[in-house]
Amino acid sequence: MPESTEFTIDASRRSVFHLNELWRYRELFFFFTWRDIKIKYKQTVLGFLWAILQPLLMMIIFTFFFARALNIPSGNLPYPLYVFSGLLVWNLFSSGLTSAANSMVSNAPIIKKIYFPRLVIPISSILVALFDTLMGFLLFVLLLIFYQQPVFWWAVLVWPFCILIASLATLGLGLWLSALNVKYRDFRYVIPFLVQVLFFLTPVIYPSSLIEAPALQYVLALSPMYAVVELFRYPLTGQVHDTLLVSISLGANAVFLLVGALYFRRTEDFFADFA
Amino acid sequence: MKPILEVAHVGKKYRISHRAGPYLSFRERLLQSLSFDRTEAEDFWALNDVSFSVMPGESIGIIGRNGAGKSTLLKILSKITPPTTGRIVSRGRIASLLEVGTGFHPELTGRENVFLNGSLLGMKRKEIELKFDEIVAFSGVEKFLDTPLKHYSSGMQLRLAFAVAAFLEPEILIIDEVLAVGDAEFQKKCLGKMEDVSKSGRTILFVSHNMAAVENLCSHGMLLKDGRLVEMGRVGDVTRSYQTSFAGVHSQSWVPAKGADGLCFTSIEITLKGEQPTHSLQVQVKLASNRPHAKAFVAFDIVNSMGSPVLQAIPRSAPFIEYRAGEIPLTVTIQLPPLIPDTYSLSAWVGAHHNETYAWERDVVSFEITESPIKGRNFPHSHHNGLLIAHSDIQHG
Numbered sequence: 001m002p003e004s005t006e007f008t009i010d011a012s013r014r015s016v017f018h019l020n021e022l023w024r025y026r027e028l029f030f031f032f033t034w035r036d037i038k039i040k041y042k043q044t045v046l047g048f049l050w051a052i053l054q055p056l057l058m059m060i061i062f063t064f065f066f067a068r069a070l071n072i073p074s075g076n077l078p079y080p081l082y083v084f085s086g087l088l089v090w091n092l093f094s095s096g097l098t099s100a101a102n103s104m105v106s107n108a109p110i111i112k113k114i115y116f117p118r119l120v121i122p123i124s125s126i127l128v129a130l131f132d133t134l135m136g137f138l139l140f141v142l143l144l145i146f147y148q149q150p151v152f153w154w155a156v157l158v159w160p161f162c163i164l165i166a167s168l169a170t171l172g173l174g175l176w177l178s179a180l181n182v183k184y185r186d187f188r189y190v191i192p193f194l195v196q197v198l199f200f201l202t203p204v205i206y207p208s209s210l211i212e213a214p215a216l217q218y219v220l221a222l223s224p225m226y227a228v229v230e231l232f233r234y235p236l237t238g239q240v241h242d243t244l245l246v247s248i249s250l251g252a253n254a255v256f257l258l259v260g261a262l263y264f265r266r267t268e269d270f271f272a273d274f275a
Numbered sequence: 276m277k278p279i280l281e282v283a284h285v286g287k288k289y290r291i292s293h294r295a296g297p298y299l300s301f302r303e304r305l306l307q308s309l310s311f312d313r314t315e316a317e318d319f320w321a322l323n324d325v326s327f328s329v330m331p332g333e334s335i336g337i338i339g340r341n342g343a344g345k346s347t348l349l350k351i352l353s354k355i356t357p358p359t360t361g362r363i364v365s366r367g368r369i370a371s372l373l374e375v376g377t378g379f380h381p382e383l384t385g386r387e388n389v390f391l392n393g394s395l396l397g398m399k400r401k402e403i404e405l406k407f408d409e410i411v412a413f414s415g416v417e418k419f420l421d422t423p424l425k426h427y428s429s430g431m432q433l434r435l436a437f438a439v440a441a442f443l444e445p446e447i448l449i450i451d452e453v454l455a456v457g458d459a460e461f462q463k464k465c466l467g468k469m470e471d472v473s474k475s476g477r478t479i480l481f482v483s484h485n486m487a488a489v490e491n492l493c494s495h496g497m498l499l500k501d502g503r504l505v506e507m508g509r510v511g512d513v514t515r516s517y518q519t520s521f522a523g524v525h526s527q528s529w530v531p532a533k534g535a536d537g538l539c540f541t542s543i544e545i546t547l548k549g550e551q552p553t554h555s556l557q558v559q560v561k562l563a564s565n566r567p568h569a570k571a572f573v574a575f576d577i578v579n580s581m582g583s584p585v586l587q588a589i590p591r592s593a594p595f596i597e598y599r600a601g602e603i604p605l606t607v608t609i610q611l612p613p614l615i616p617d618t619y620s621l622s623a624w625v626g627a628h629h630n631e632t633y634a635w636e637r638d639v640v641s642f643e644i645t646e647s648p649i650k651g652r653n654f655p656h657s658h659h660n661g662l663l664i665a666h667s668d669i670q671h672g
Contacts, residue, residue, distance in 0.1 A: 006364070006365065006366045007364075007365055008362060008363060008364050008365070009352070009354055009357070009358065009362070009363040010357075010358065010361070010362040010363065011357060011358050011359055011360055011361065011362075025397075027394050027399065027400050028394055028395065031390065031391050031394045031395075035380060035383065035387075035391055038382075038383065038387070039380065039382050039383070042382050043382075109377070110377055110378045110395065111355075112355065113355070113373045113374045113377045114353070114355070114371070114373070114377050114378070114395055114396070115353050115354035115355050115371070116395065116397075269356070269357045270356070270357070272350065272355045272356045273289070273356055
């Protein structure tokens with residue numbers, strides 16, 4: 001074996017992740033992600049098309065109800081594009097968060113029988129959601145062409161950045177909830193509710209300019225996805241509603257990620273005892 | 276030469292809560308932290324101050340009764356759960372097989388599962404690709420490689436799972452009693468493979484209830500009792516002291532709750548005597564009655580750990596116990612058939628007629644058979660192949 005193999009096991013608790021160990025297990029990220037994608041679309045007739053169909057159908061529904069019936073403004077963007085761009089990154093967050101938060105419990109049989117860095121499991125489930133998002137992104141590009149929407153060139157920088165931030169936002173909350181879920185199964189019921197609430201707090205289907213009370217705007221900016229959704233539309237609209245609010249949201253994200261990772265690290269050694 | 280594995284003062288404490296399930300609800304946790312009453316949680320040391328070291332190439336059989344801490348020790352060594360106290364230094368890559376086929380998914384094909392399982396066990400993708408043909412050949416499921424696992428028989432799944440594990444090449448291999456399943460033919464093959472591993476100079480830690488397999492595979496033995504290491508040494512010595520800890524002295528007694536009316540058992544004590552395949556079970560019962568009764572007789576049932584009835588013993592099939600004040604002692608010796616290793620429990624019945632029961636104490640005492648009825652058999656027994664081993668001979672060929 002080429003690696004140095006001496007190691008110790010003891011009762012002490014470390015507060016940092018073993019990054020080199022994670023690197024050694026890098027193939028496991030691939031295998032878990034690949035397994036989950038494979039299983040997700042196994043025995044479905046439409047297969048990967050579902051990744052595209054879901055946001056598309058949601059877009060049609062929201063367009064019908066909000067744009068037509070309620071006359072929600074969407075700035076200088078056609079409403080379908082407005083809502084689809086929001087849903088694209090939102091779905092990454094919501095499905096990634098839901099599956100990451102439940103991932104430890106659903107993989108409990110493996111956790112109890114074999115050692116590997118536990119971090120692999122929630123990260124892989126977010127990678128599955130990321131895969132769906134990338135499929136949805138292809139449809140997004142088609143929609144942009146269909147609506148002949150002008151796009152600023154720096155979109156190529158902003159969009160990958162947004163998807164990265166969305167993944168990290170999902171990871172922060174996902175790690176936290178997955179660790180809590182192992183110990184307290186109450187969180188199984190909290191998660192769908194939390195996702196639902198955040199959906200309405202984040203300007204996915206309505207513009208944030210719709211909310212006039214400034215105090216409320218600051219609260220909404222604490223939503224981890226606020227910055228992502230706002231920034232993702234930036235290359236389309238050329239304007240950001242409020243840079244301060246976006247900065248608050250990015251800051252909130254960093255805090256969530258830090259807290260989530262710390263809590264996960266502090267509890268992961270004991271997952272096998274609780275799961 | 277330095278030991279490949281050094282275990283120093285390792286202990287594992289669990290908190291046992293007397294009312295909660297295996298996991299907490301948030302509400303319970305809140306209530307717990309608000310109340311001052313903490314008597315309901317109790318500390319339990321599954322493993323207590325265990326120290327030993329293993330030299331490269333040694334293979335250790337870990338034996339002990341159920342609940343002795345064997346599985347906890349393996350879990351700690353496999354890094355699945357951290358120790359509460361102590362420290363372990365390992366100078367080699369550890370792979371552990373606490374279960375075969377961990378992570379197998381029914382929707383994936385055999386081929387896909389080999390890769391997933393192999394990578395969970397710590398193999399690199401390249402390694403798996405390199406050994407893939409050998410793994411498949413060992414498992415004998417070539418034809419079904421691209422069939423989803425859900426269409427496999429359980430035997431085929433097991434073979435495939437063991438085949439992956441058999442091609443691991445760690446310096447230290449930890450094996451729980453994974454071979455207690457599967458058909459006899461395959462079990463032999465697995466034990467053969469494990470012997471190869473131990474002969475190739477790698478270190479094996481092997482937990483089993485099968486003494487013959489332990490003796491065959493291991494150079495050293497380690498006996499655990501109630502979370503403590505009580506003996507470590509040459510394998511023959513340790514397995515012998517494990518067995519003598521049962522033989523002759525393994526007795527269990529039972530005393531009923533107060534307030535019975537009519538003829539009833541006041542104590543039942545059993546002692547397992549002799550050795551396989553001619554064990555006998557001595558049952559000493561005491562009966563008493565607070566009022567006169569018709570003449571009675573007794574019967575004993577033995578069931579295995581799965582609850583399947585194994586046999587019934589009726590020492591005298593006509594009523595013979597007459598009423599008398601005070602206790603009536605009775606000693607019954609039951610000649611046991613060649614039972615496979617398991618934990619058996621005994622029920623005692625007393626009545627005046629087969630449909631007139633005075634007392635029936637179900638599963639009140641138990642005894643454990645640890646040895647195979649066949650000397651030198653080195654593969655495990657399974658309920659699926661019957662509970663008794665018949666004596667058989669070969670006349671021709």
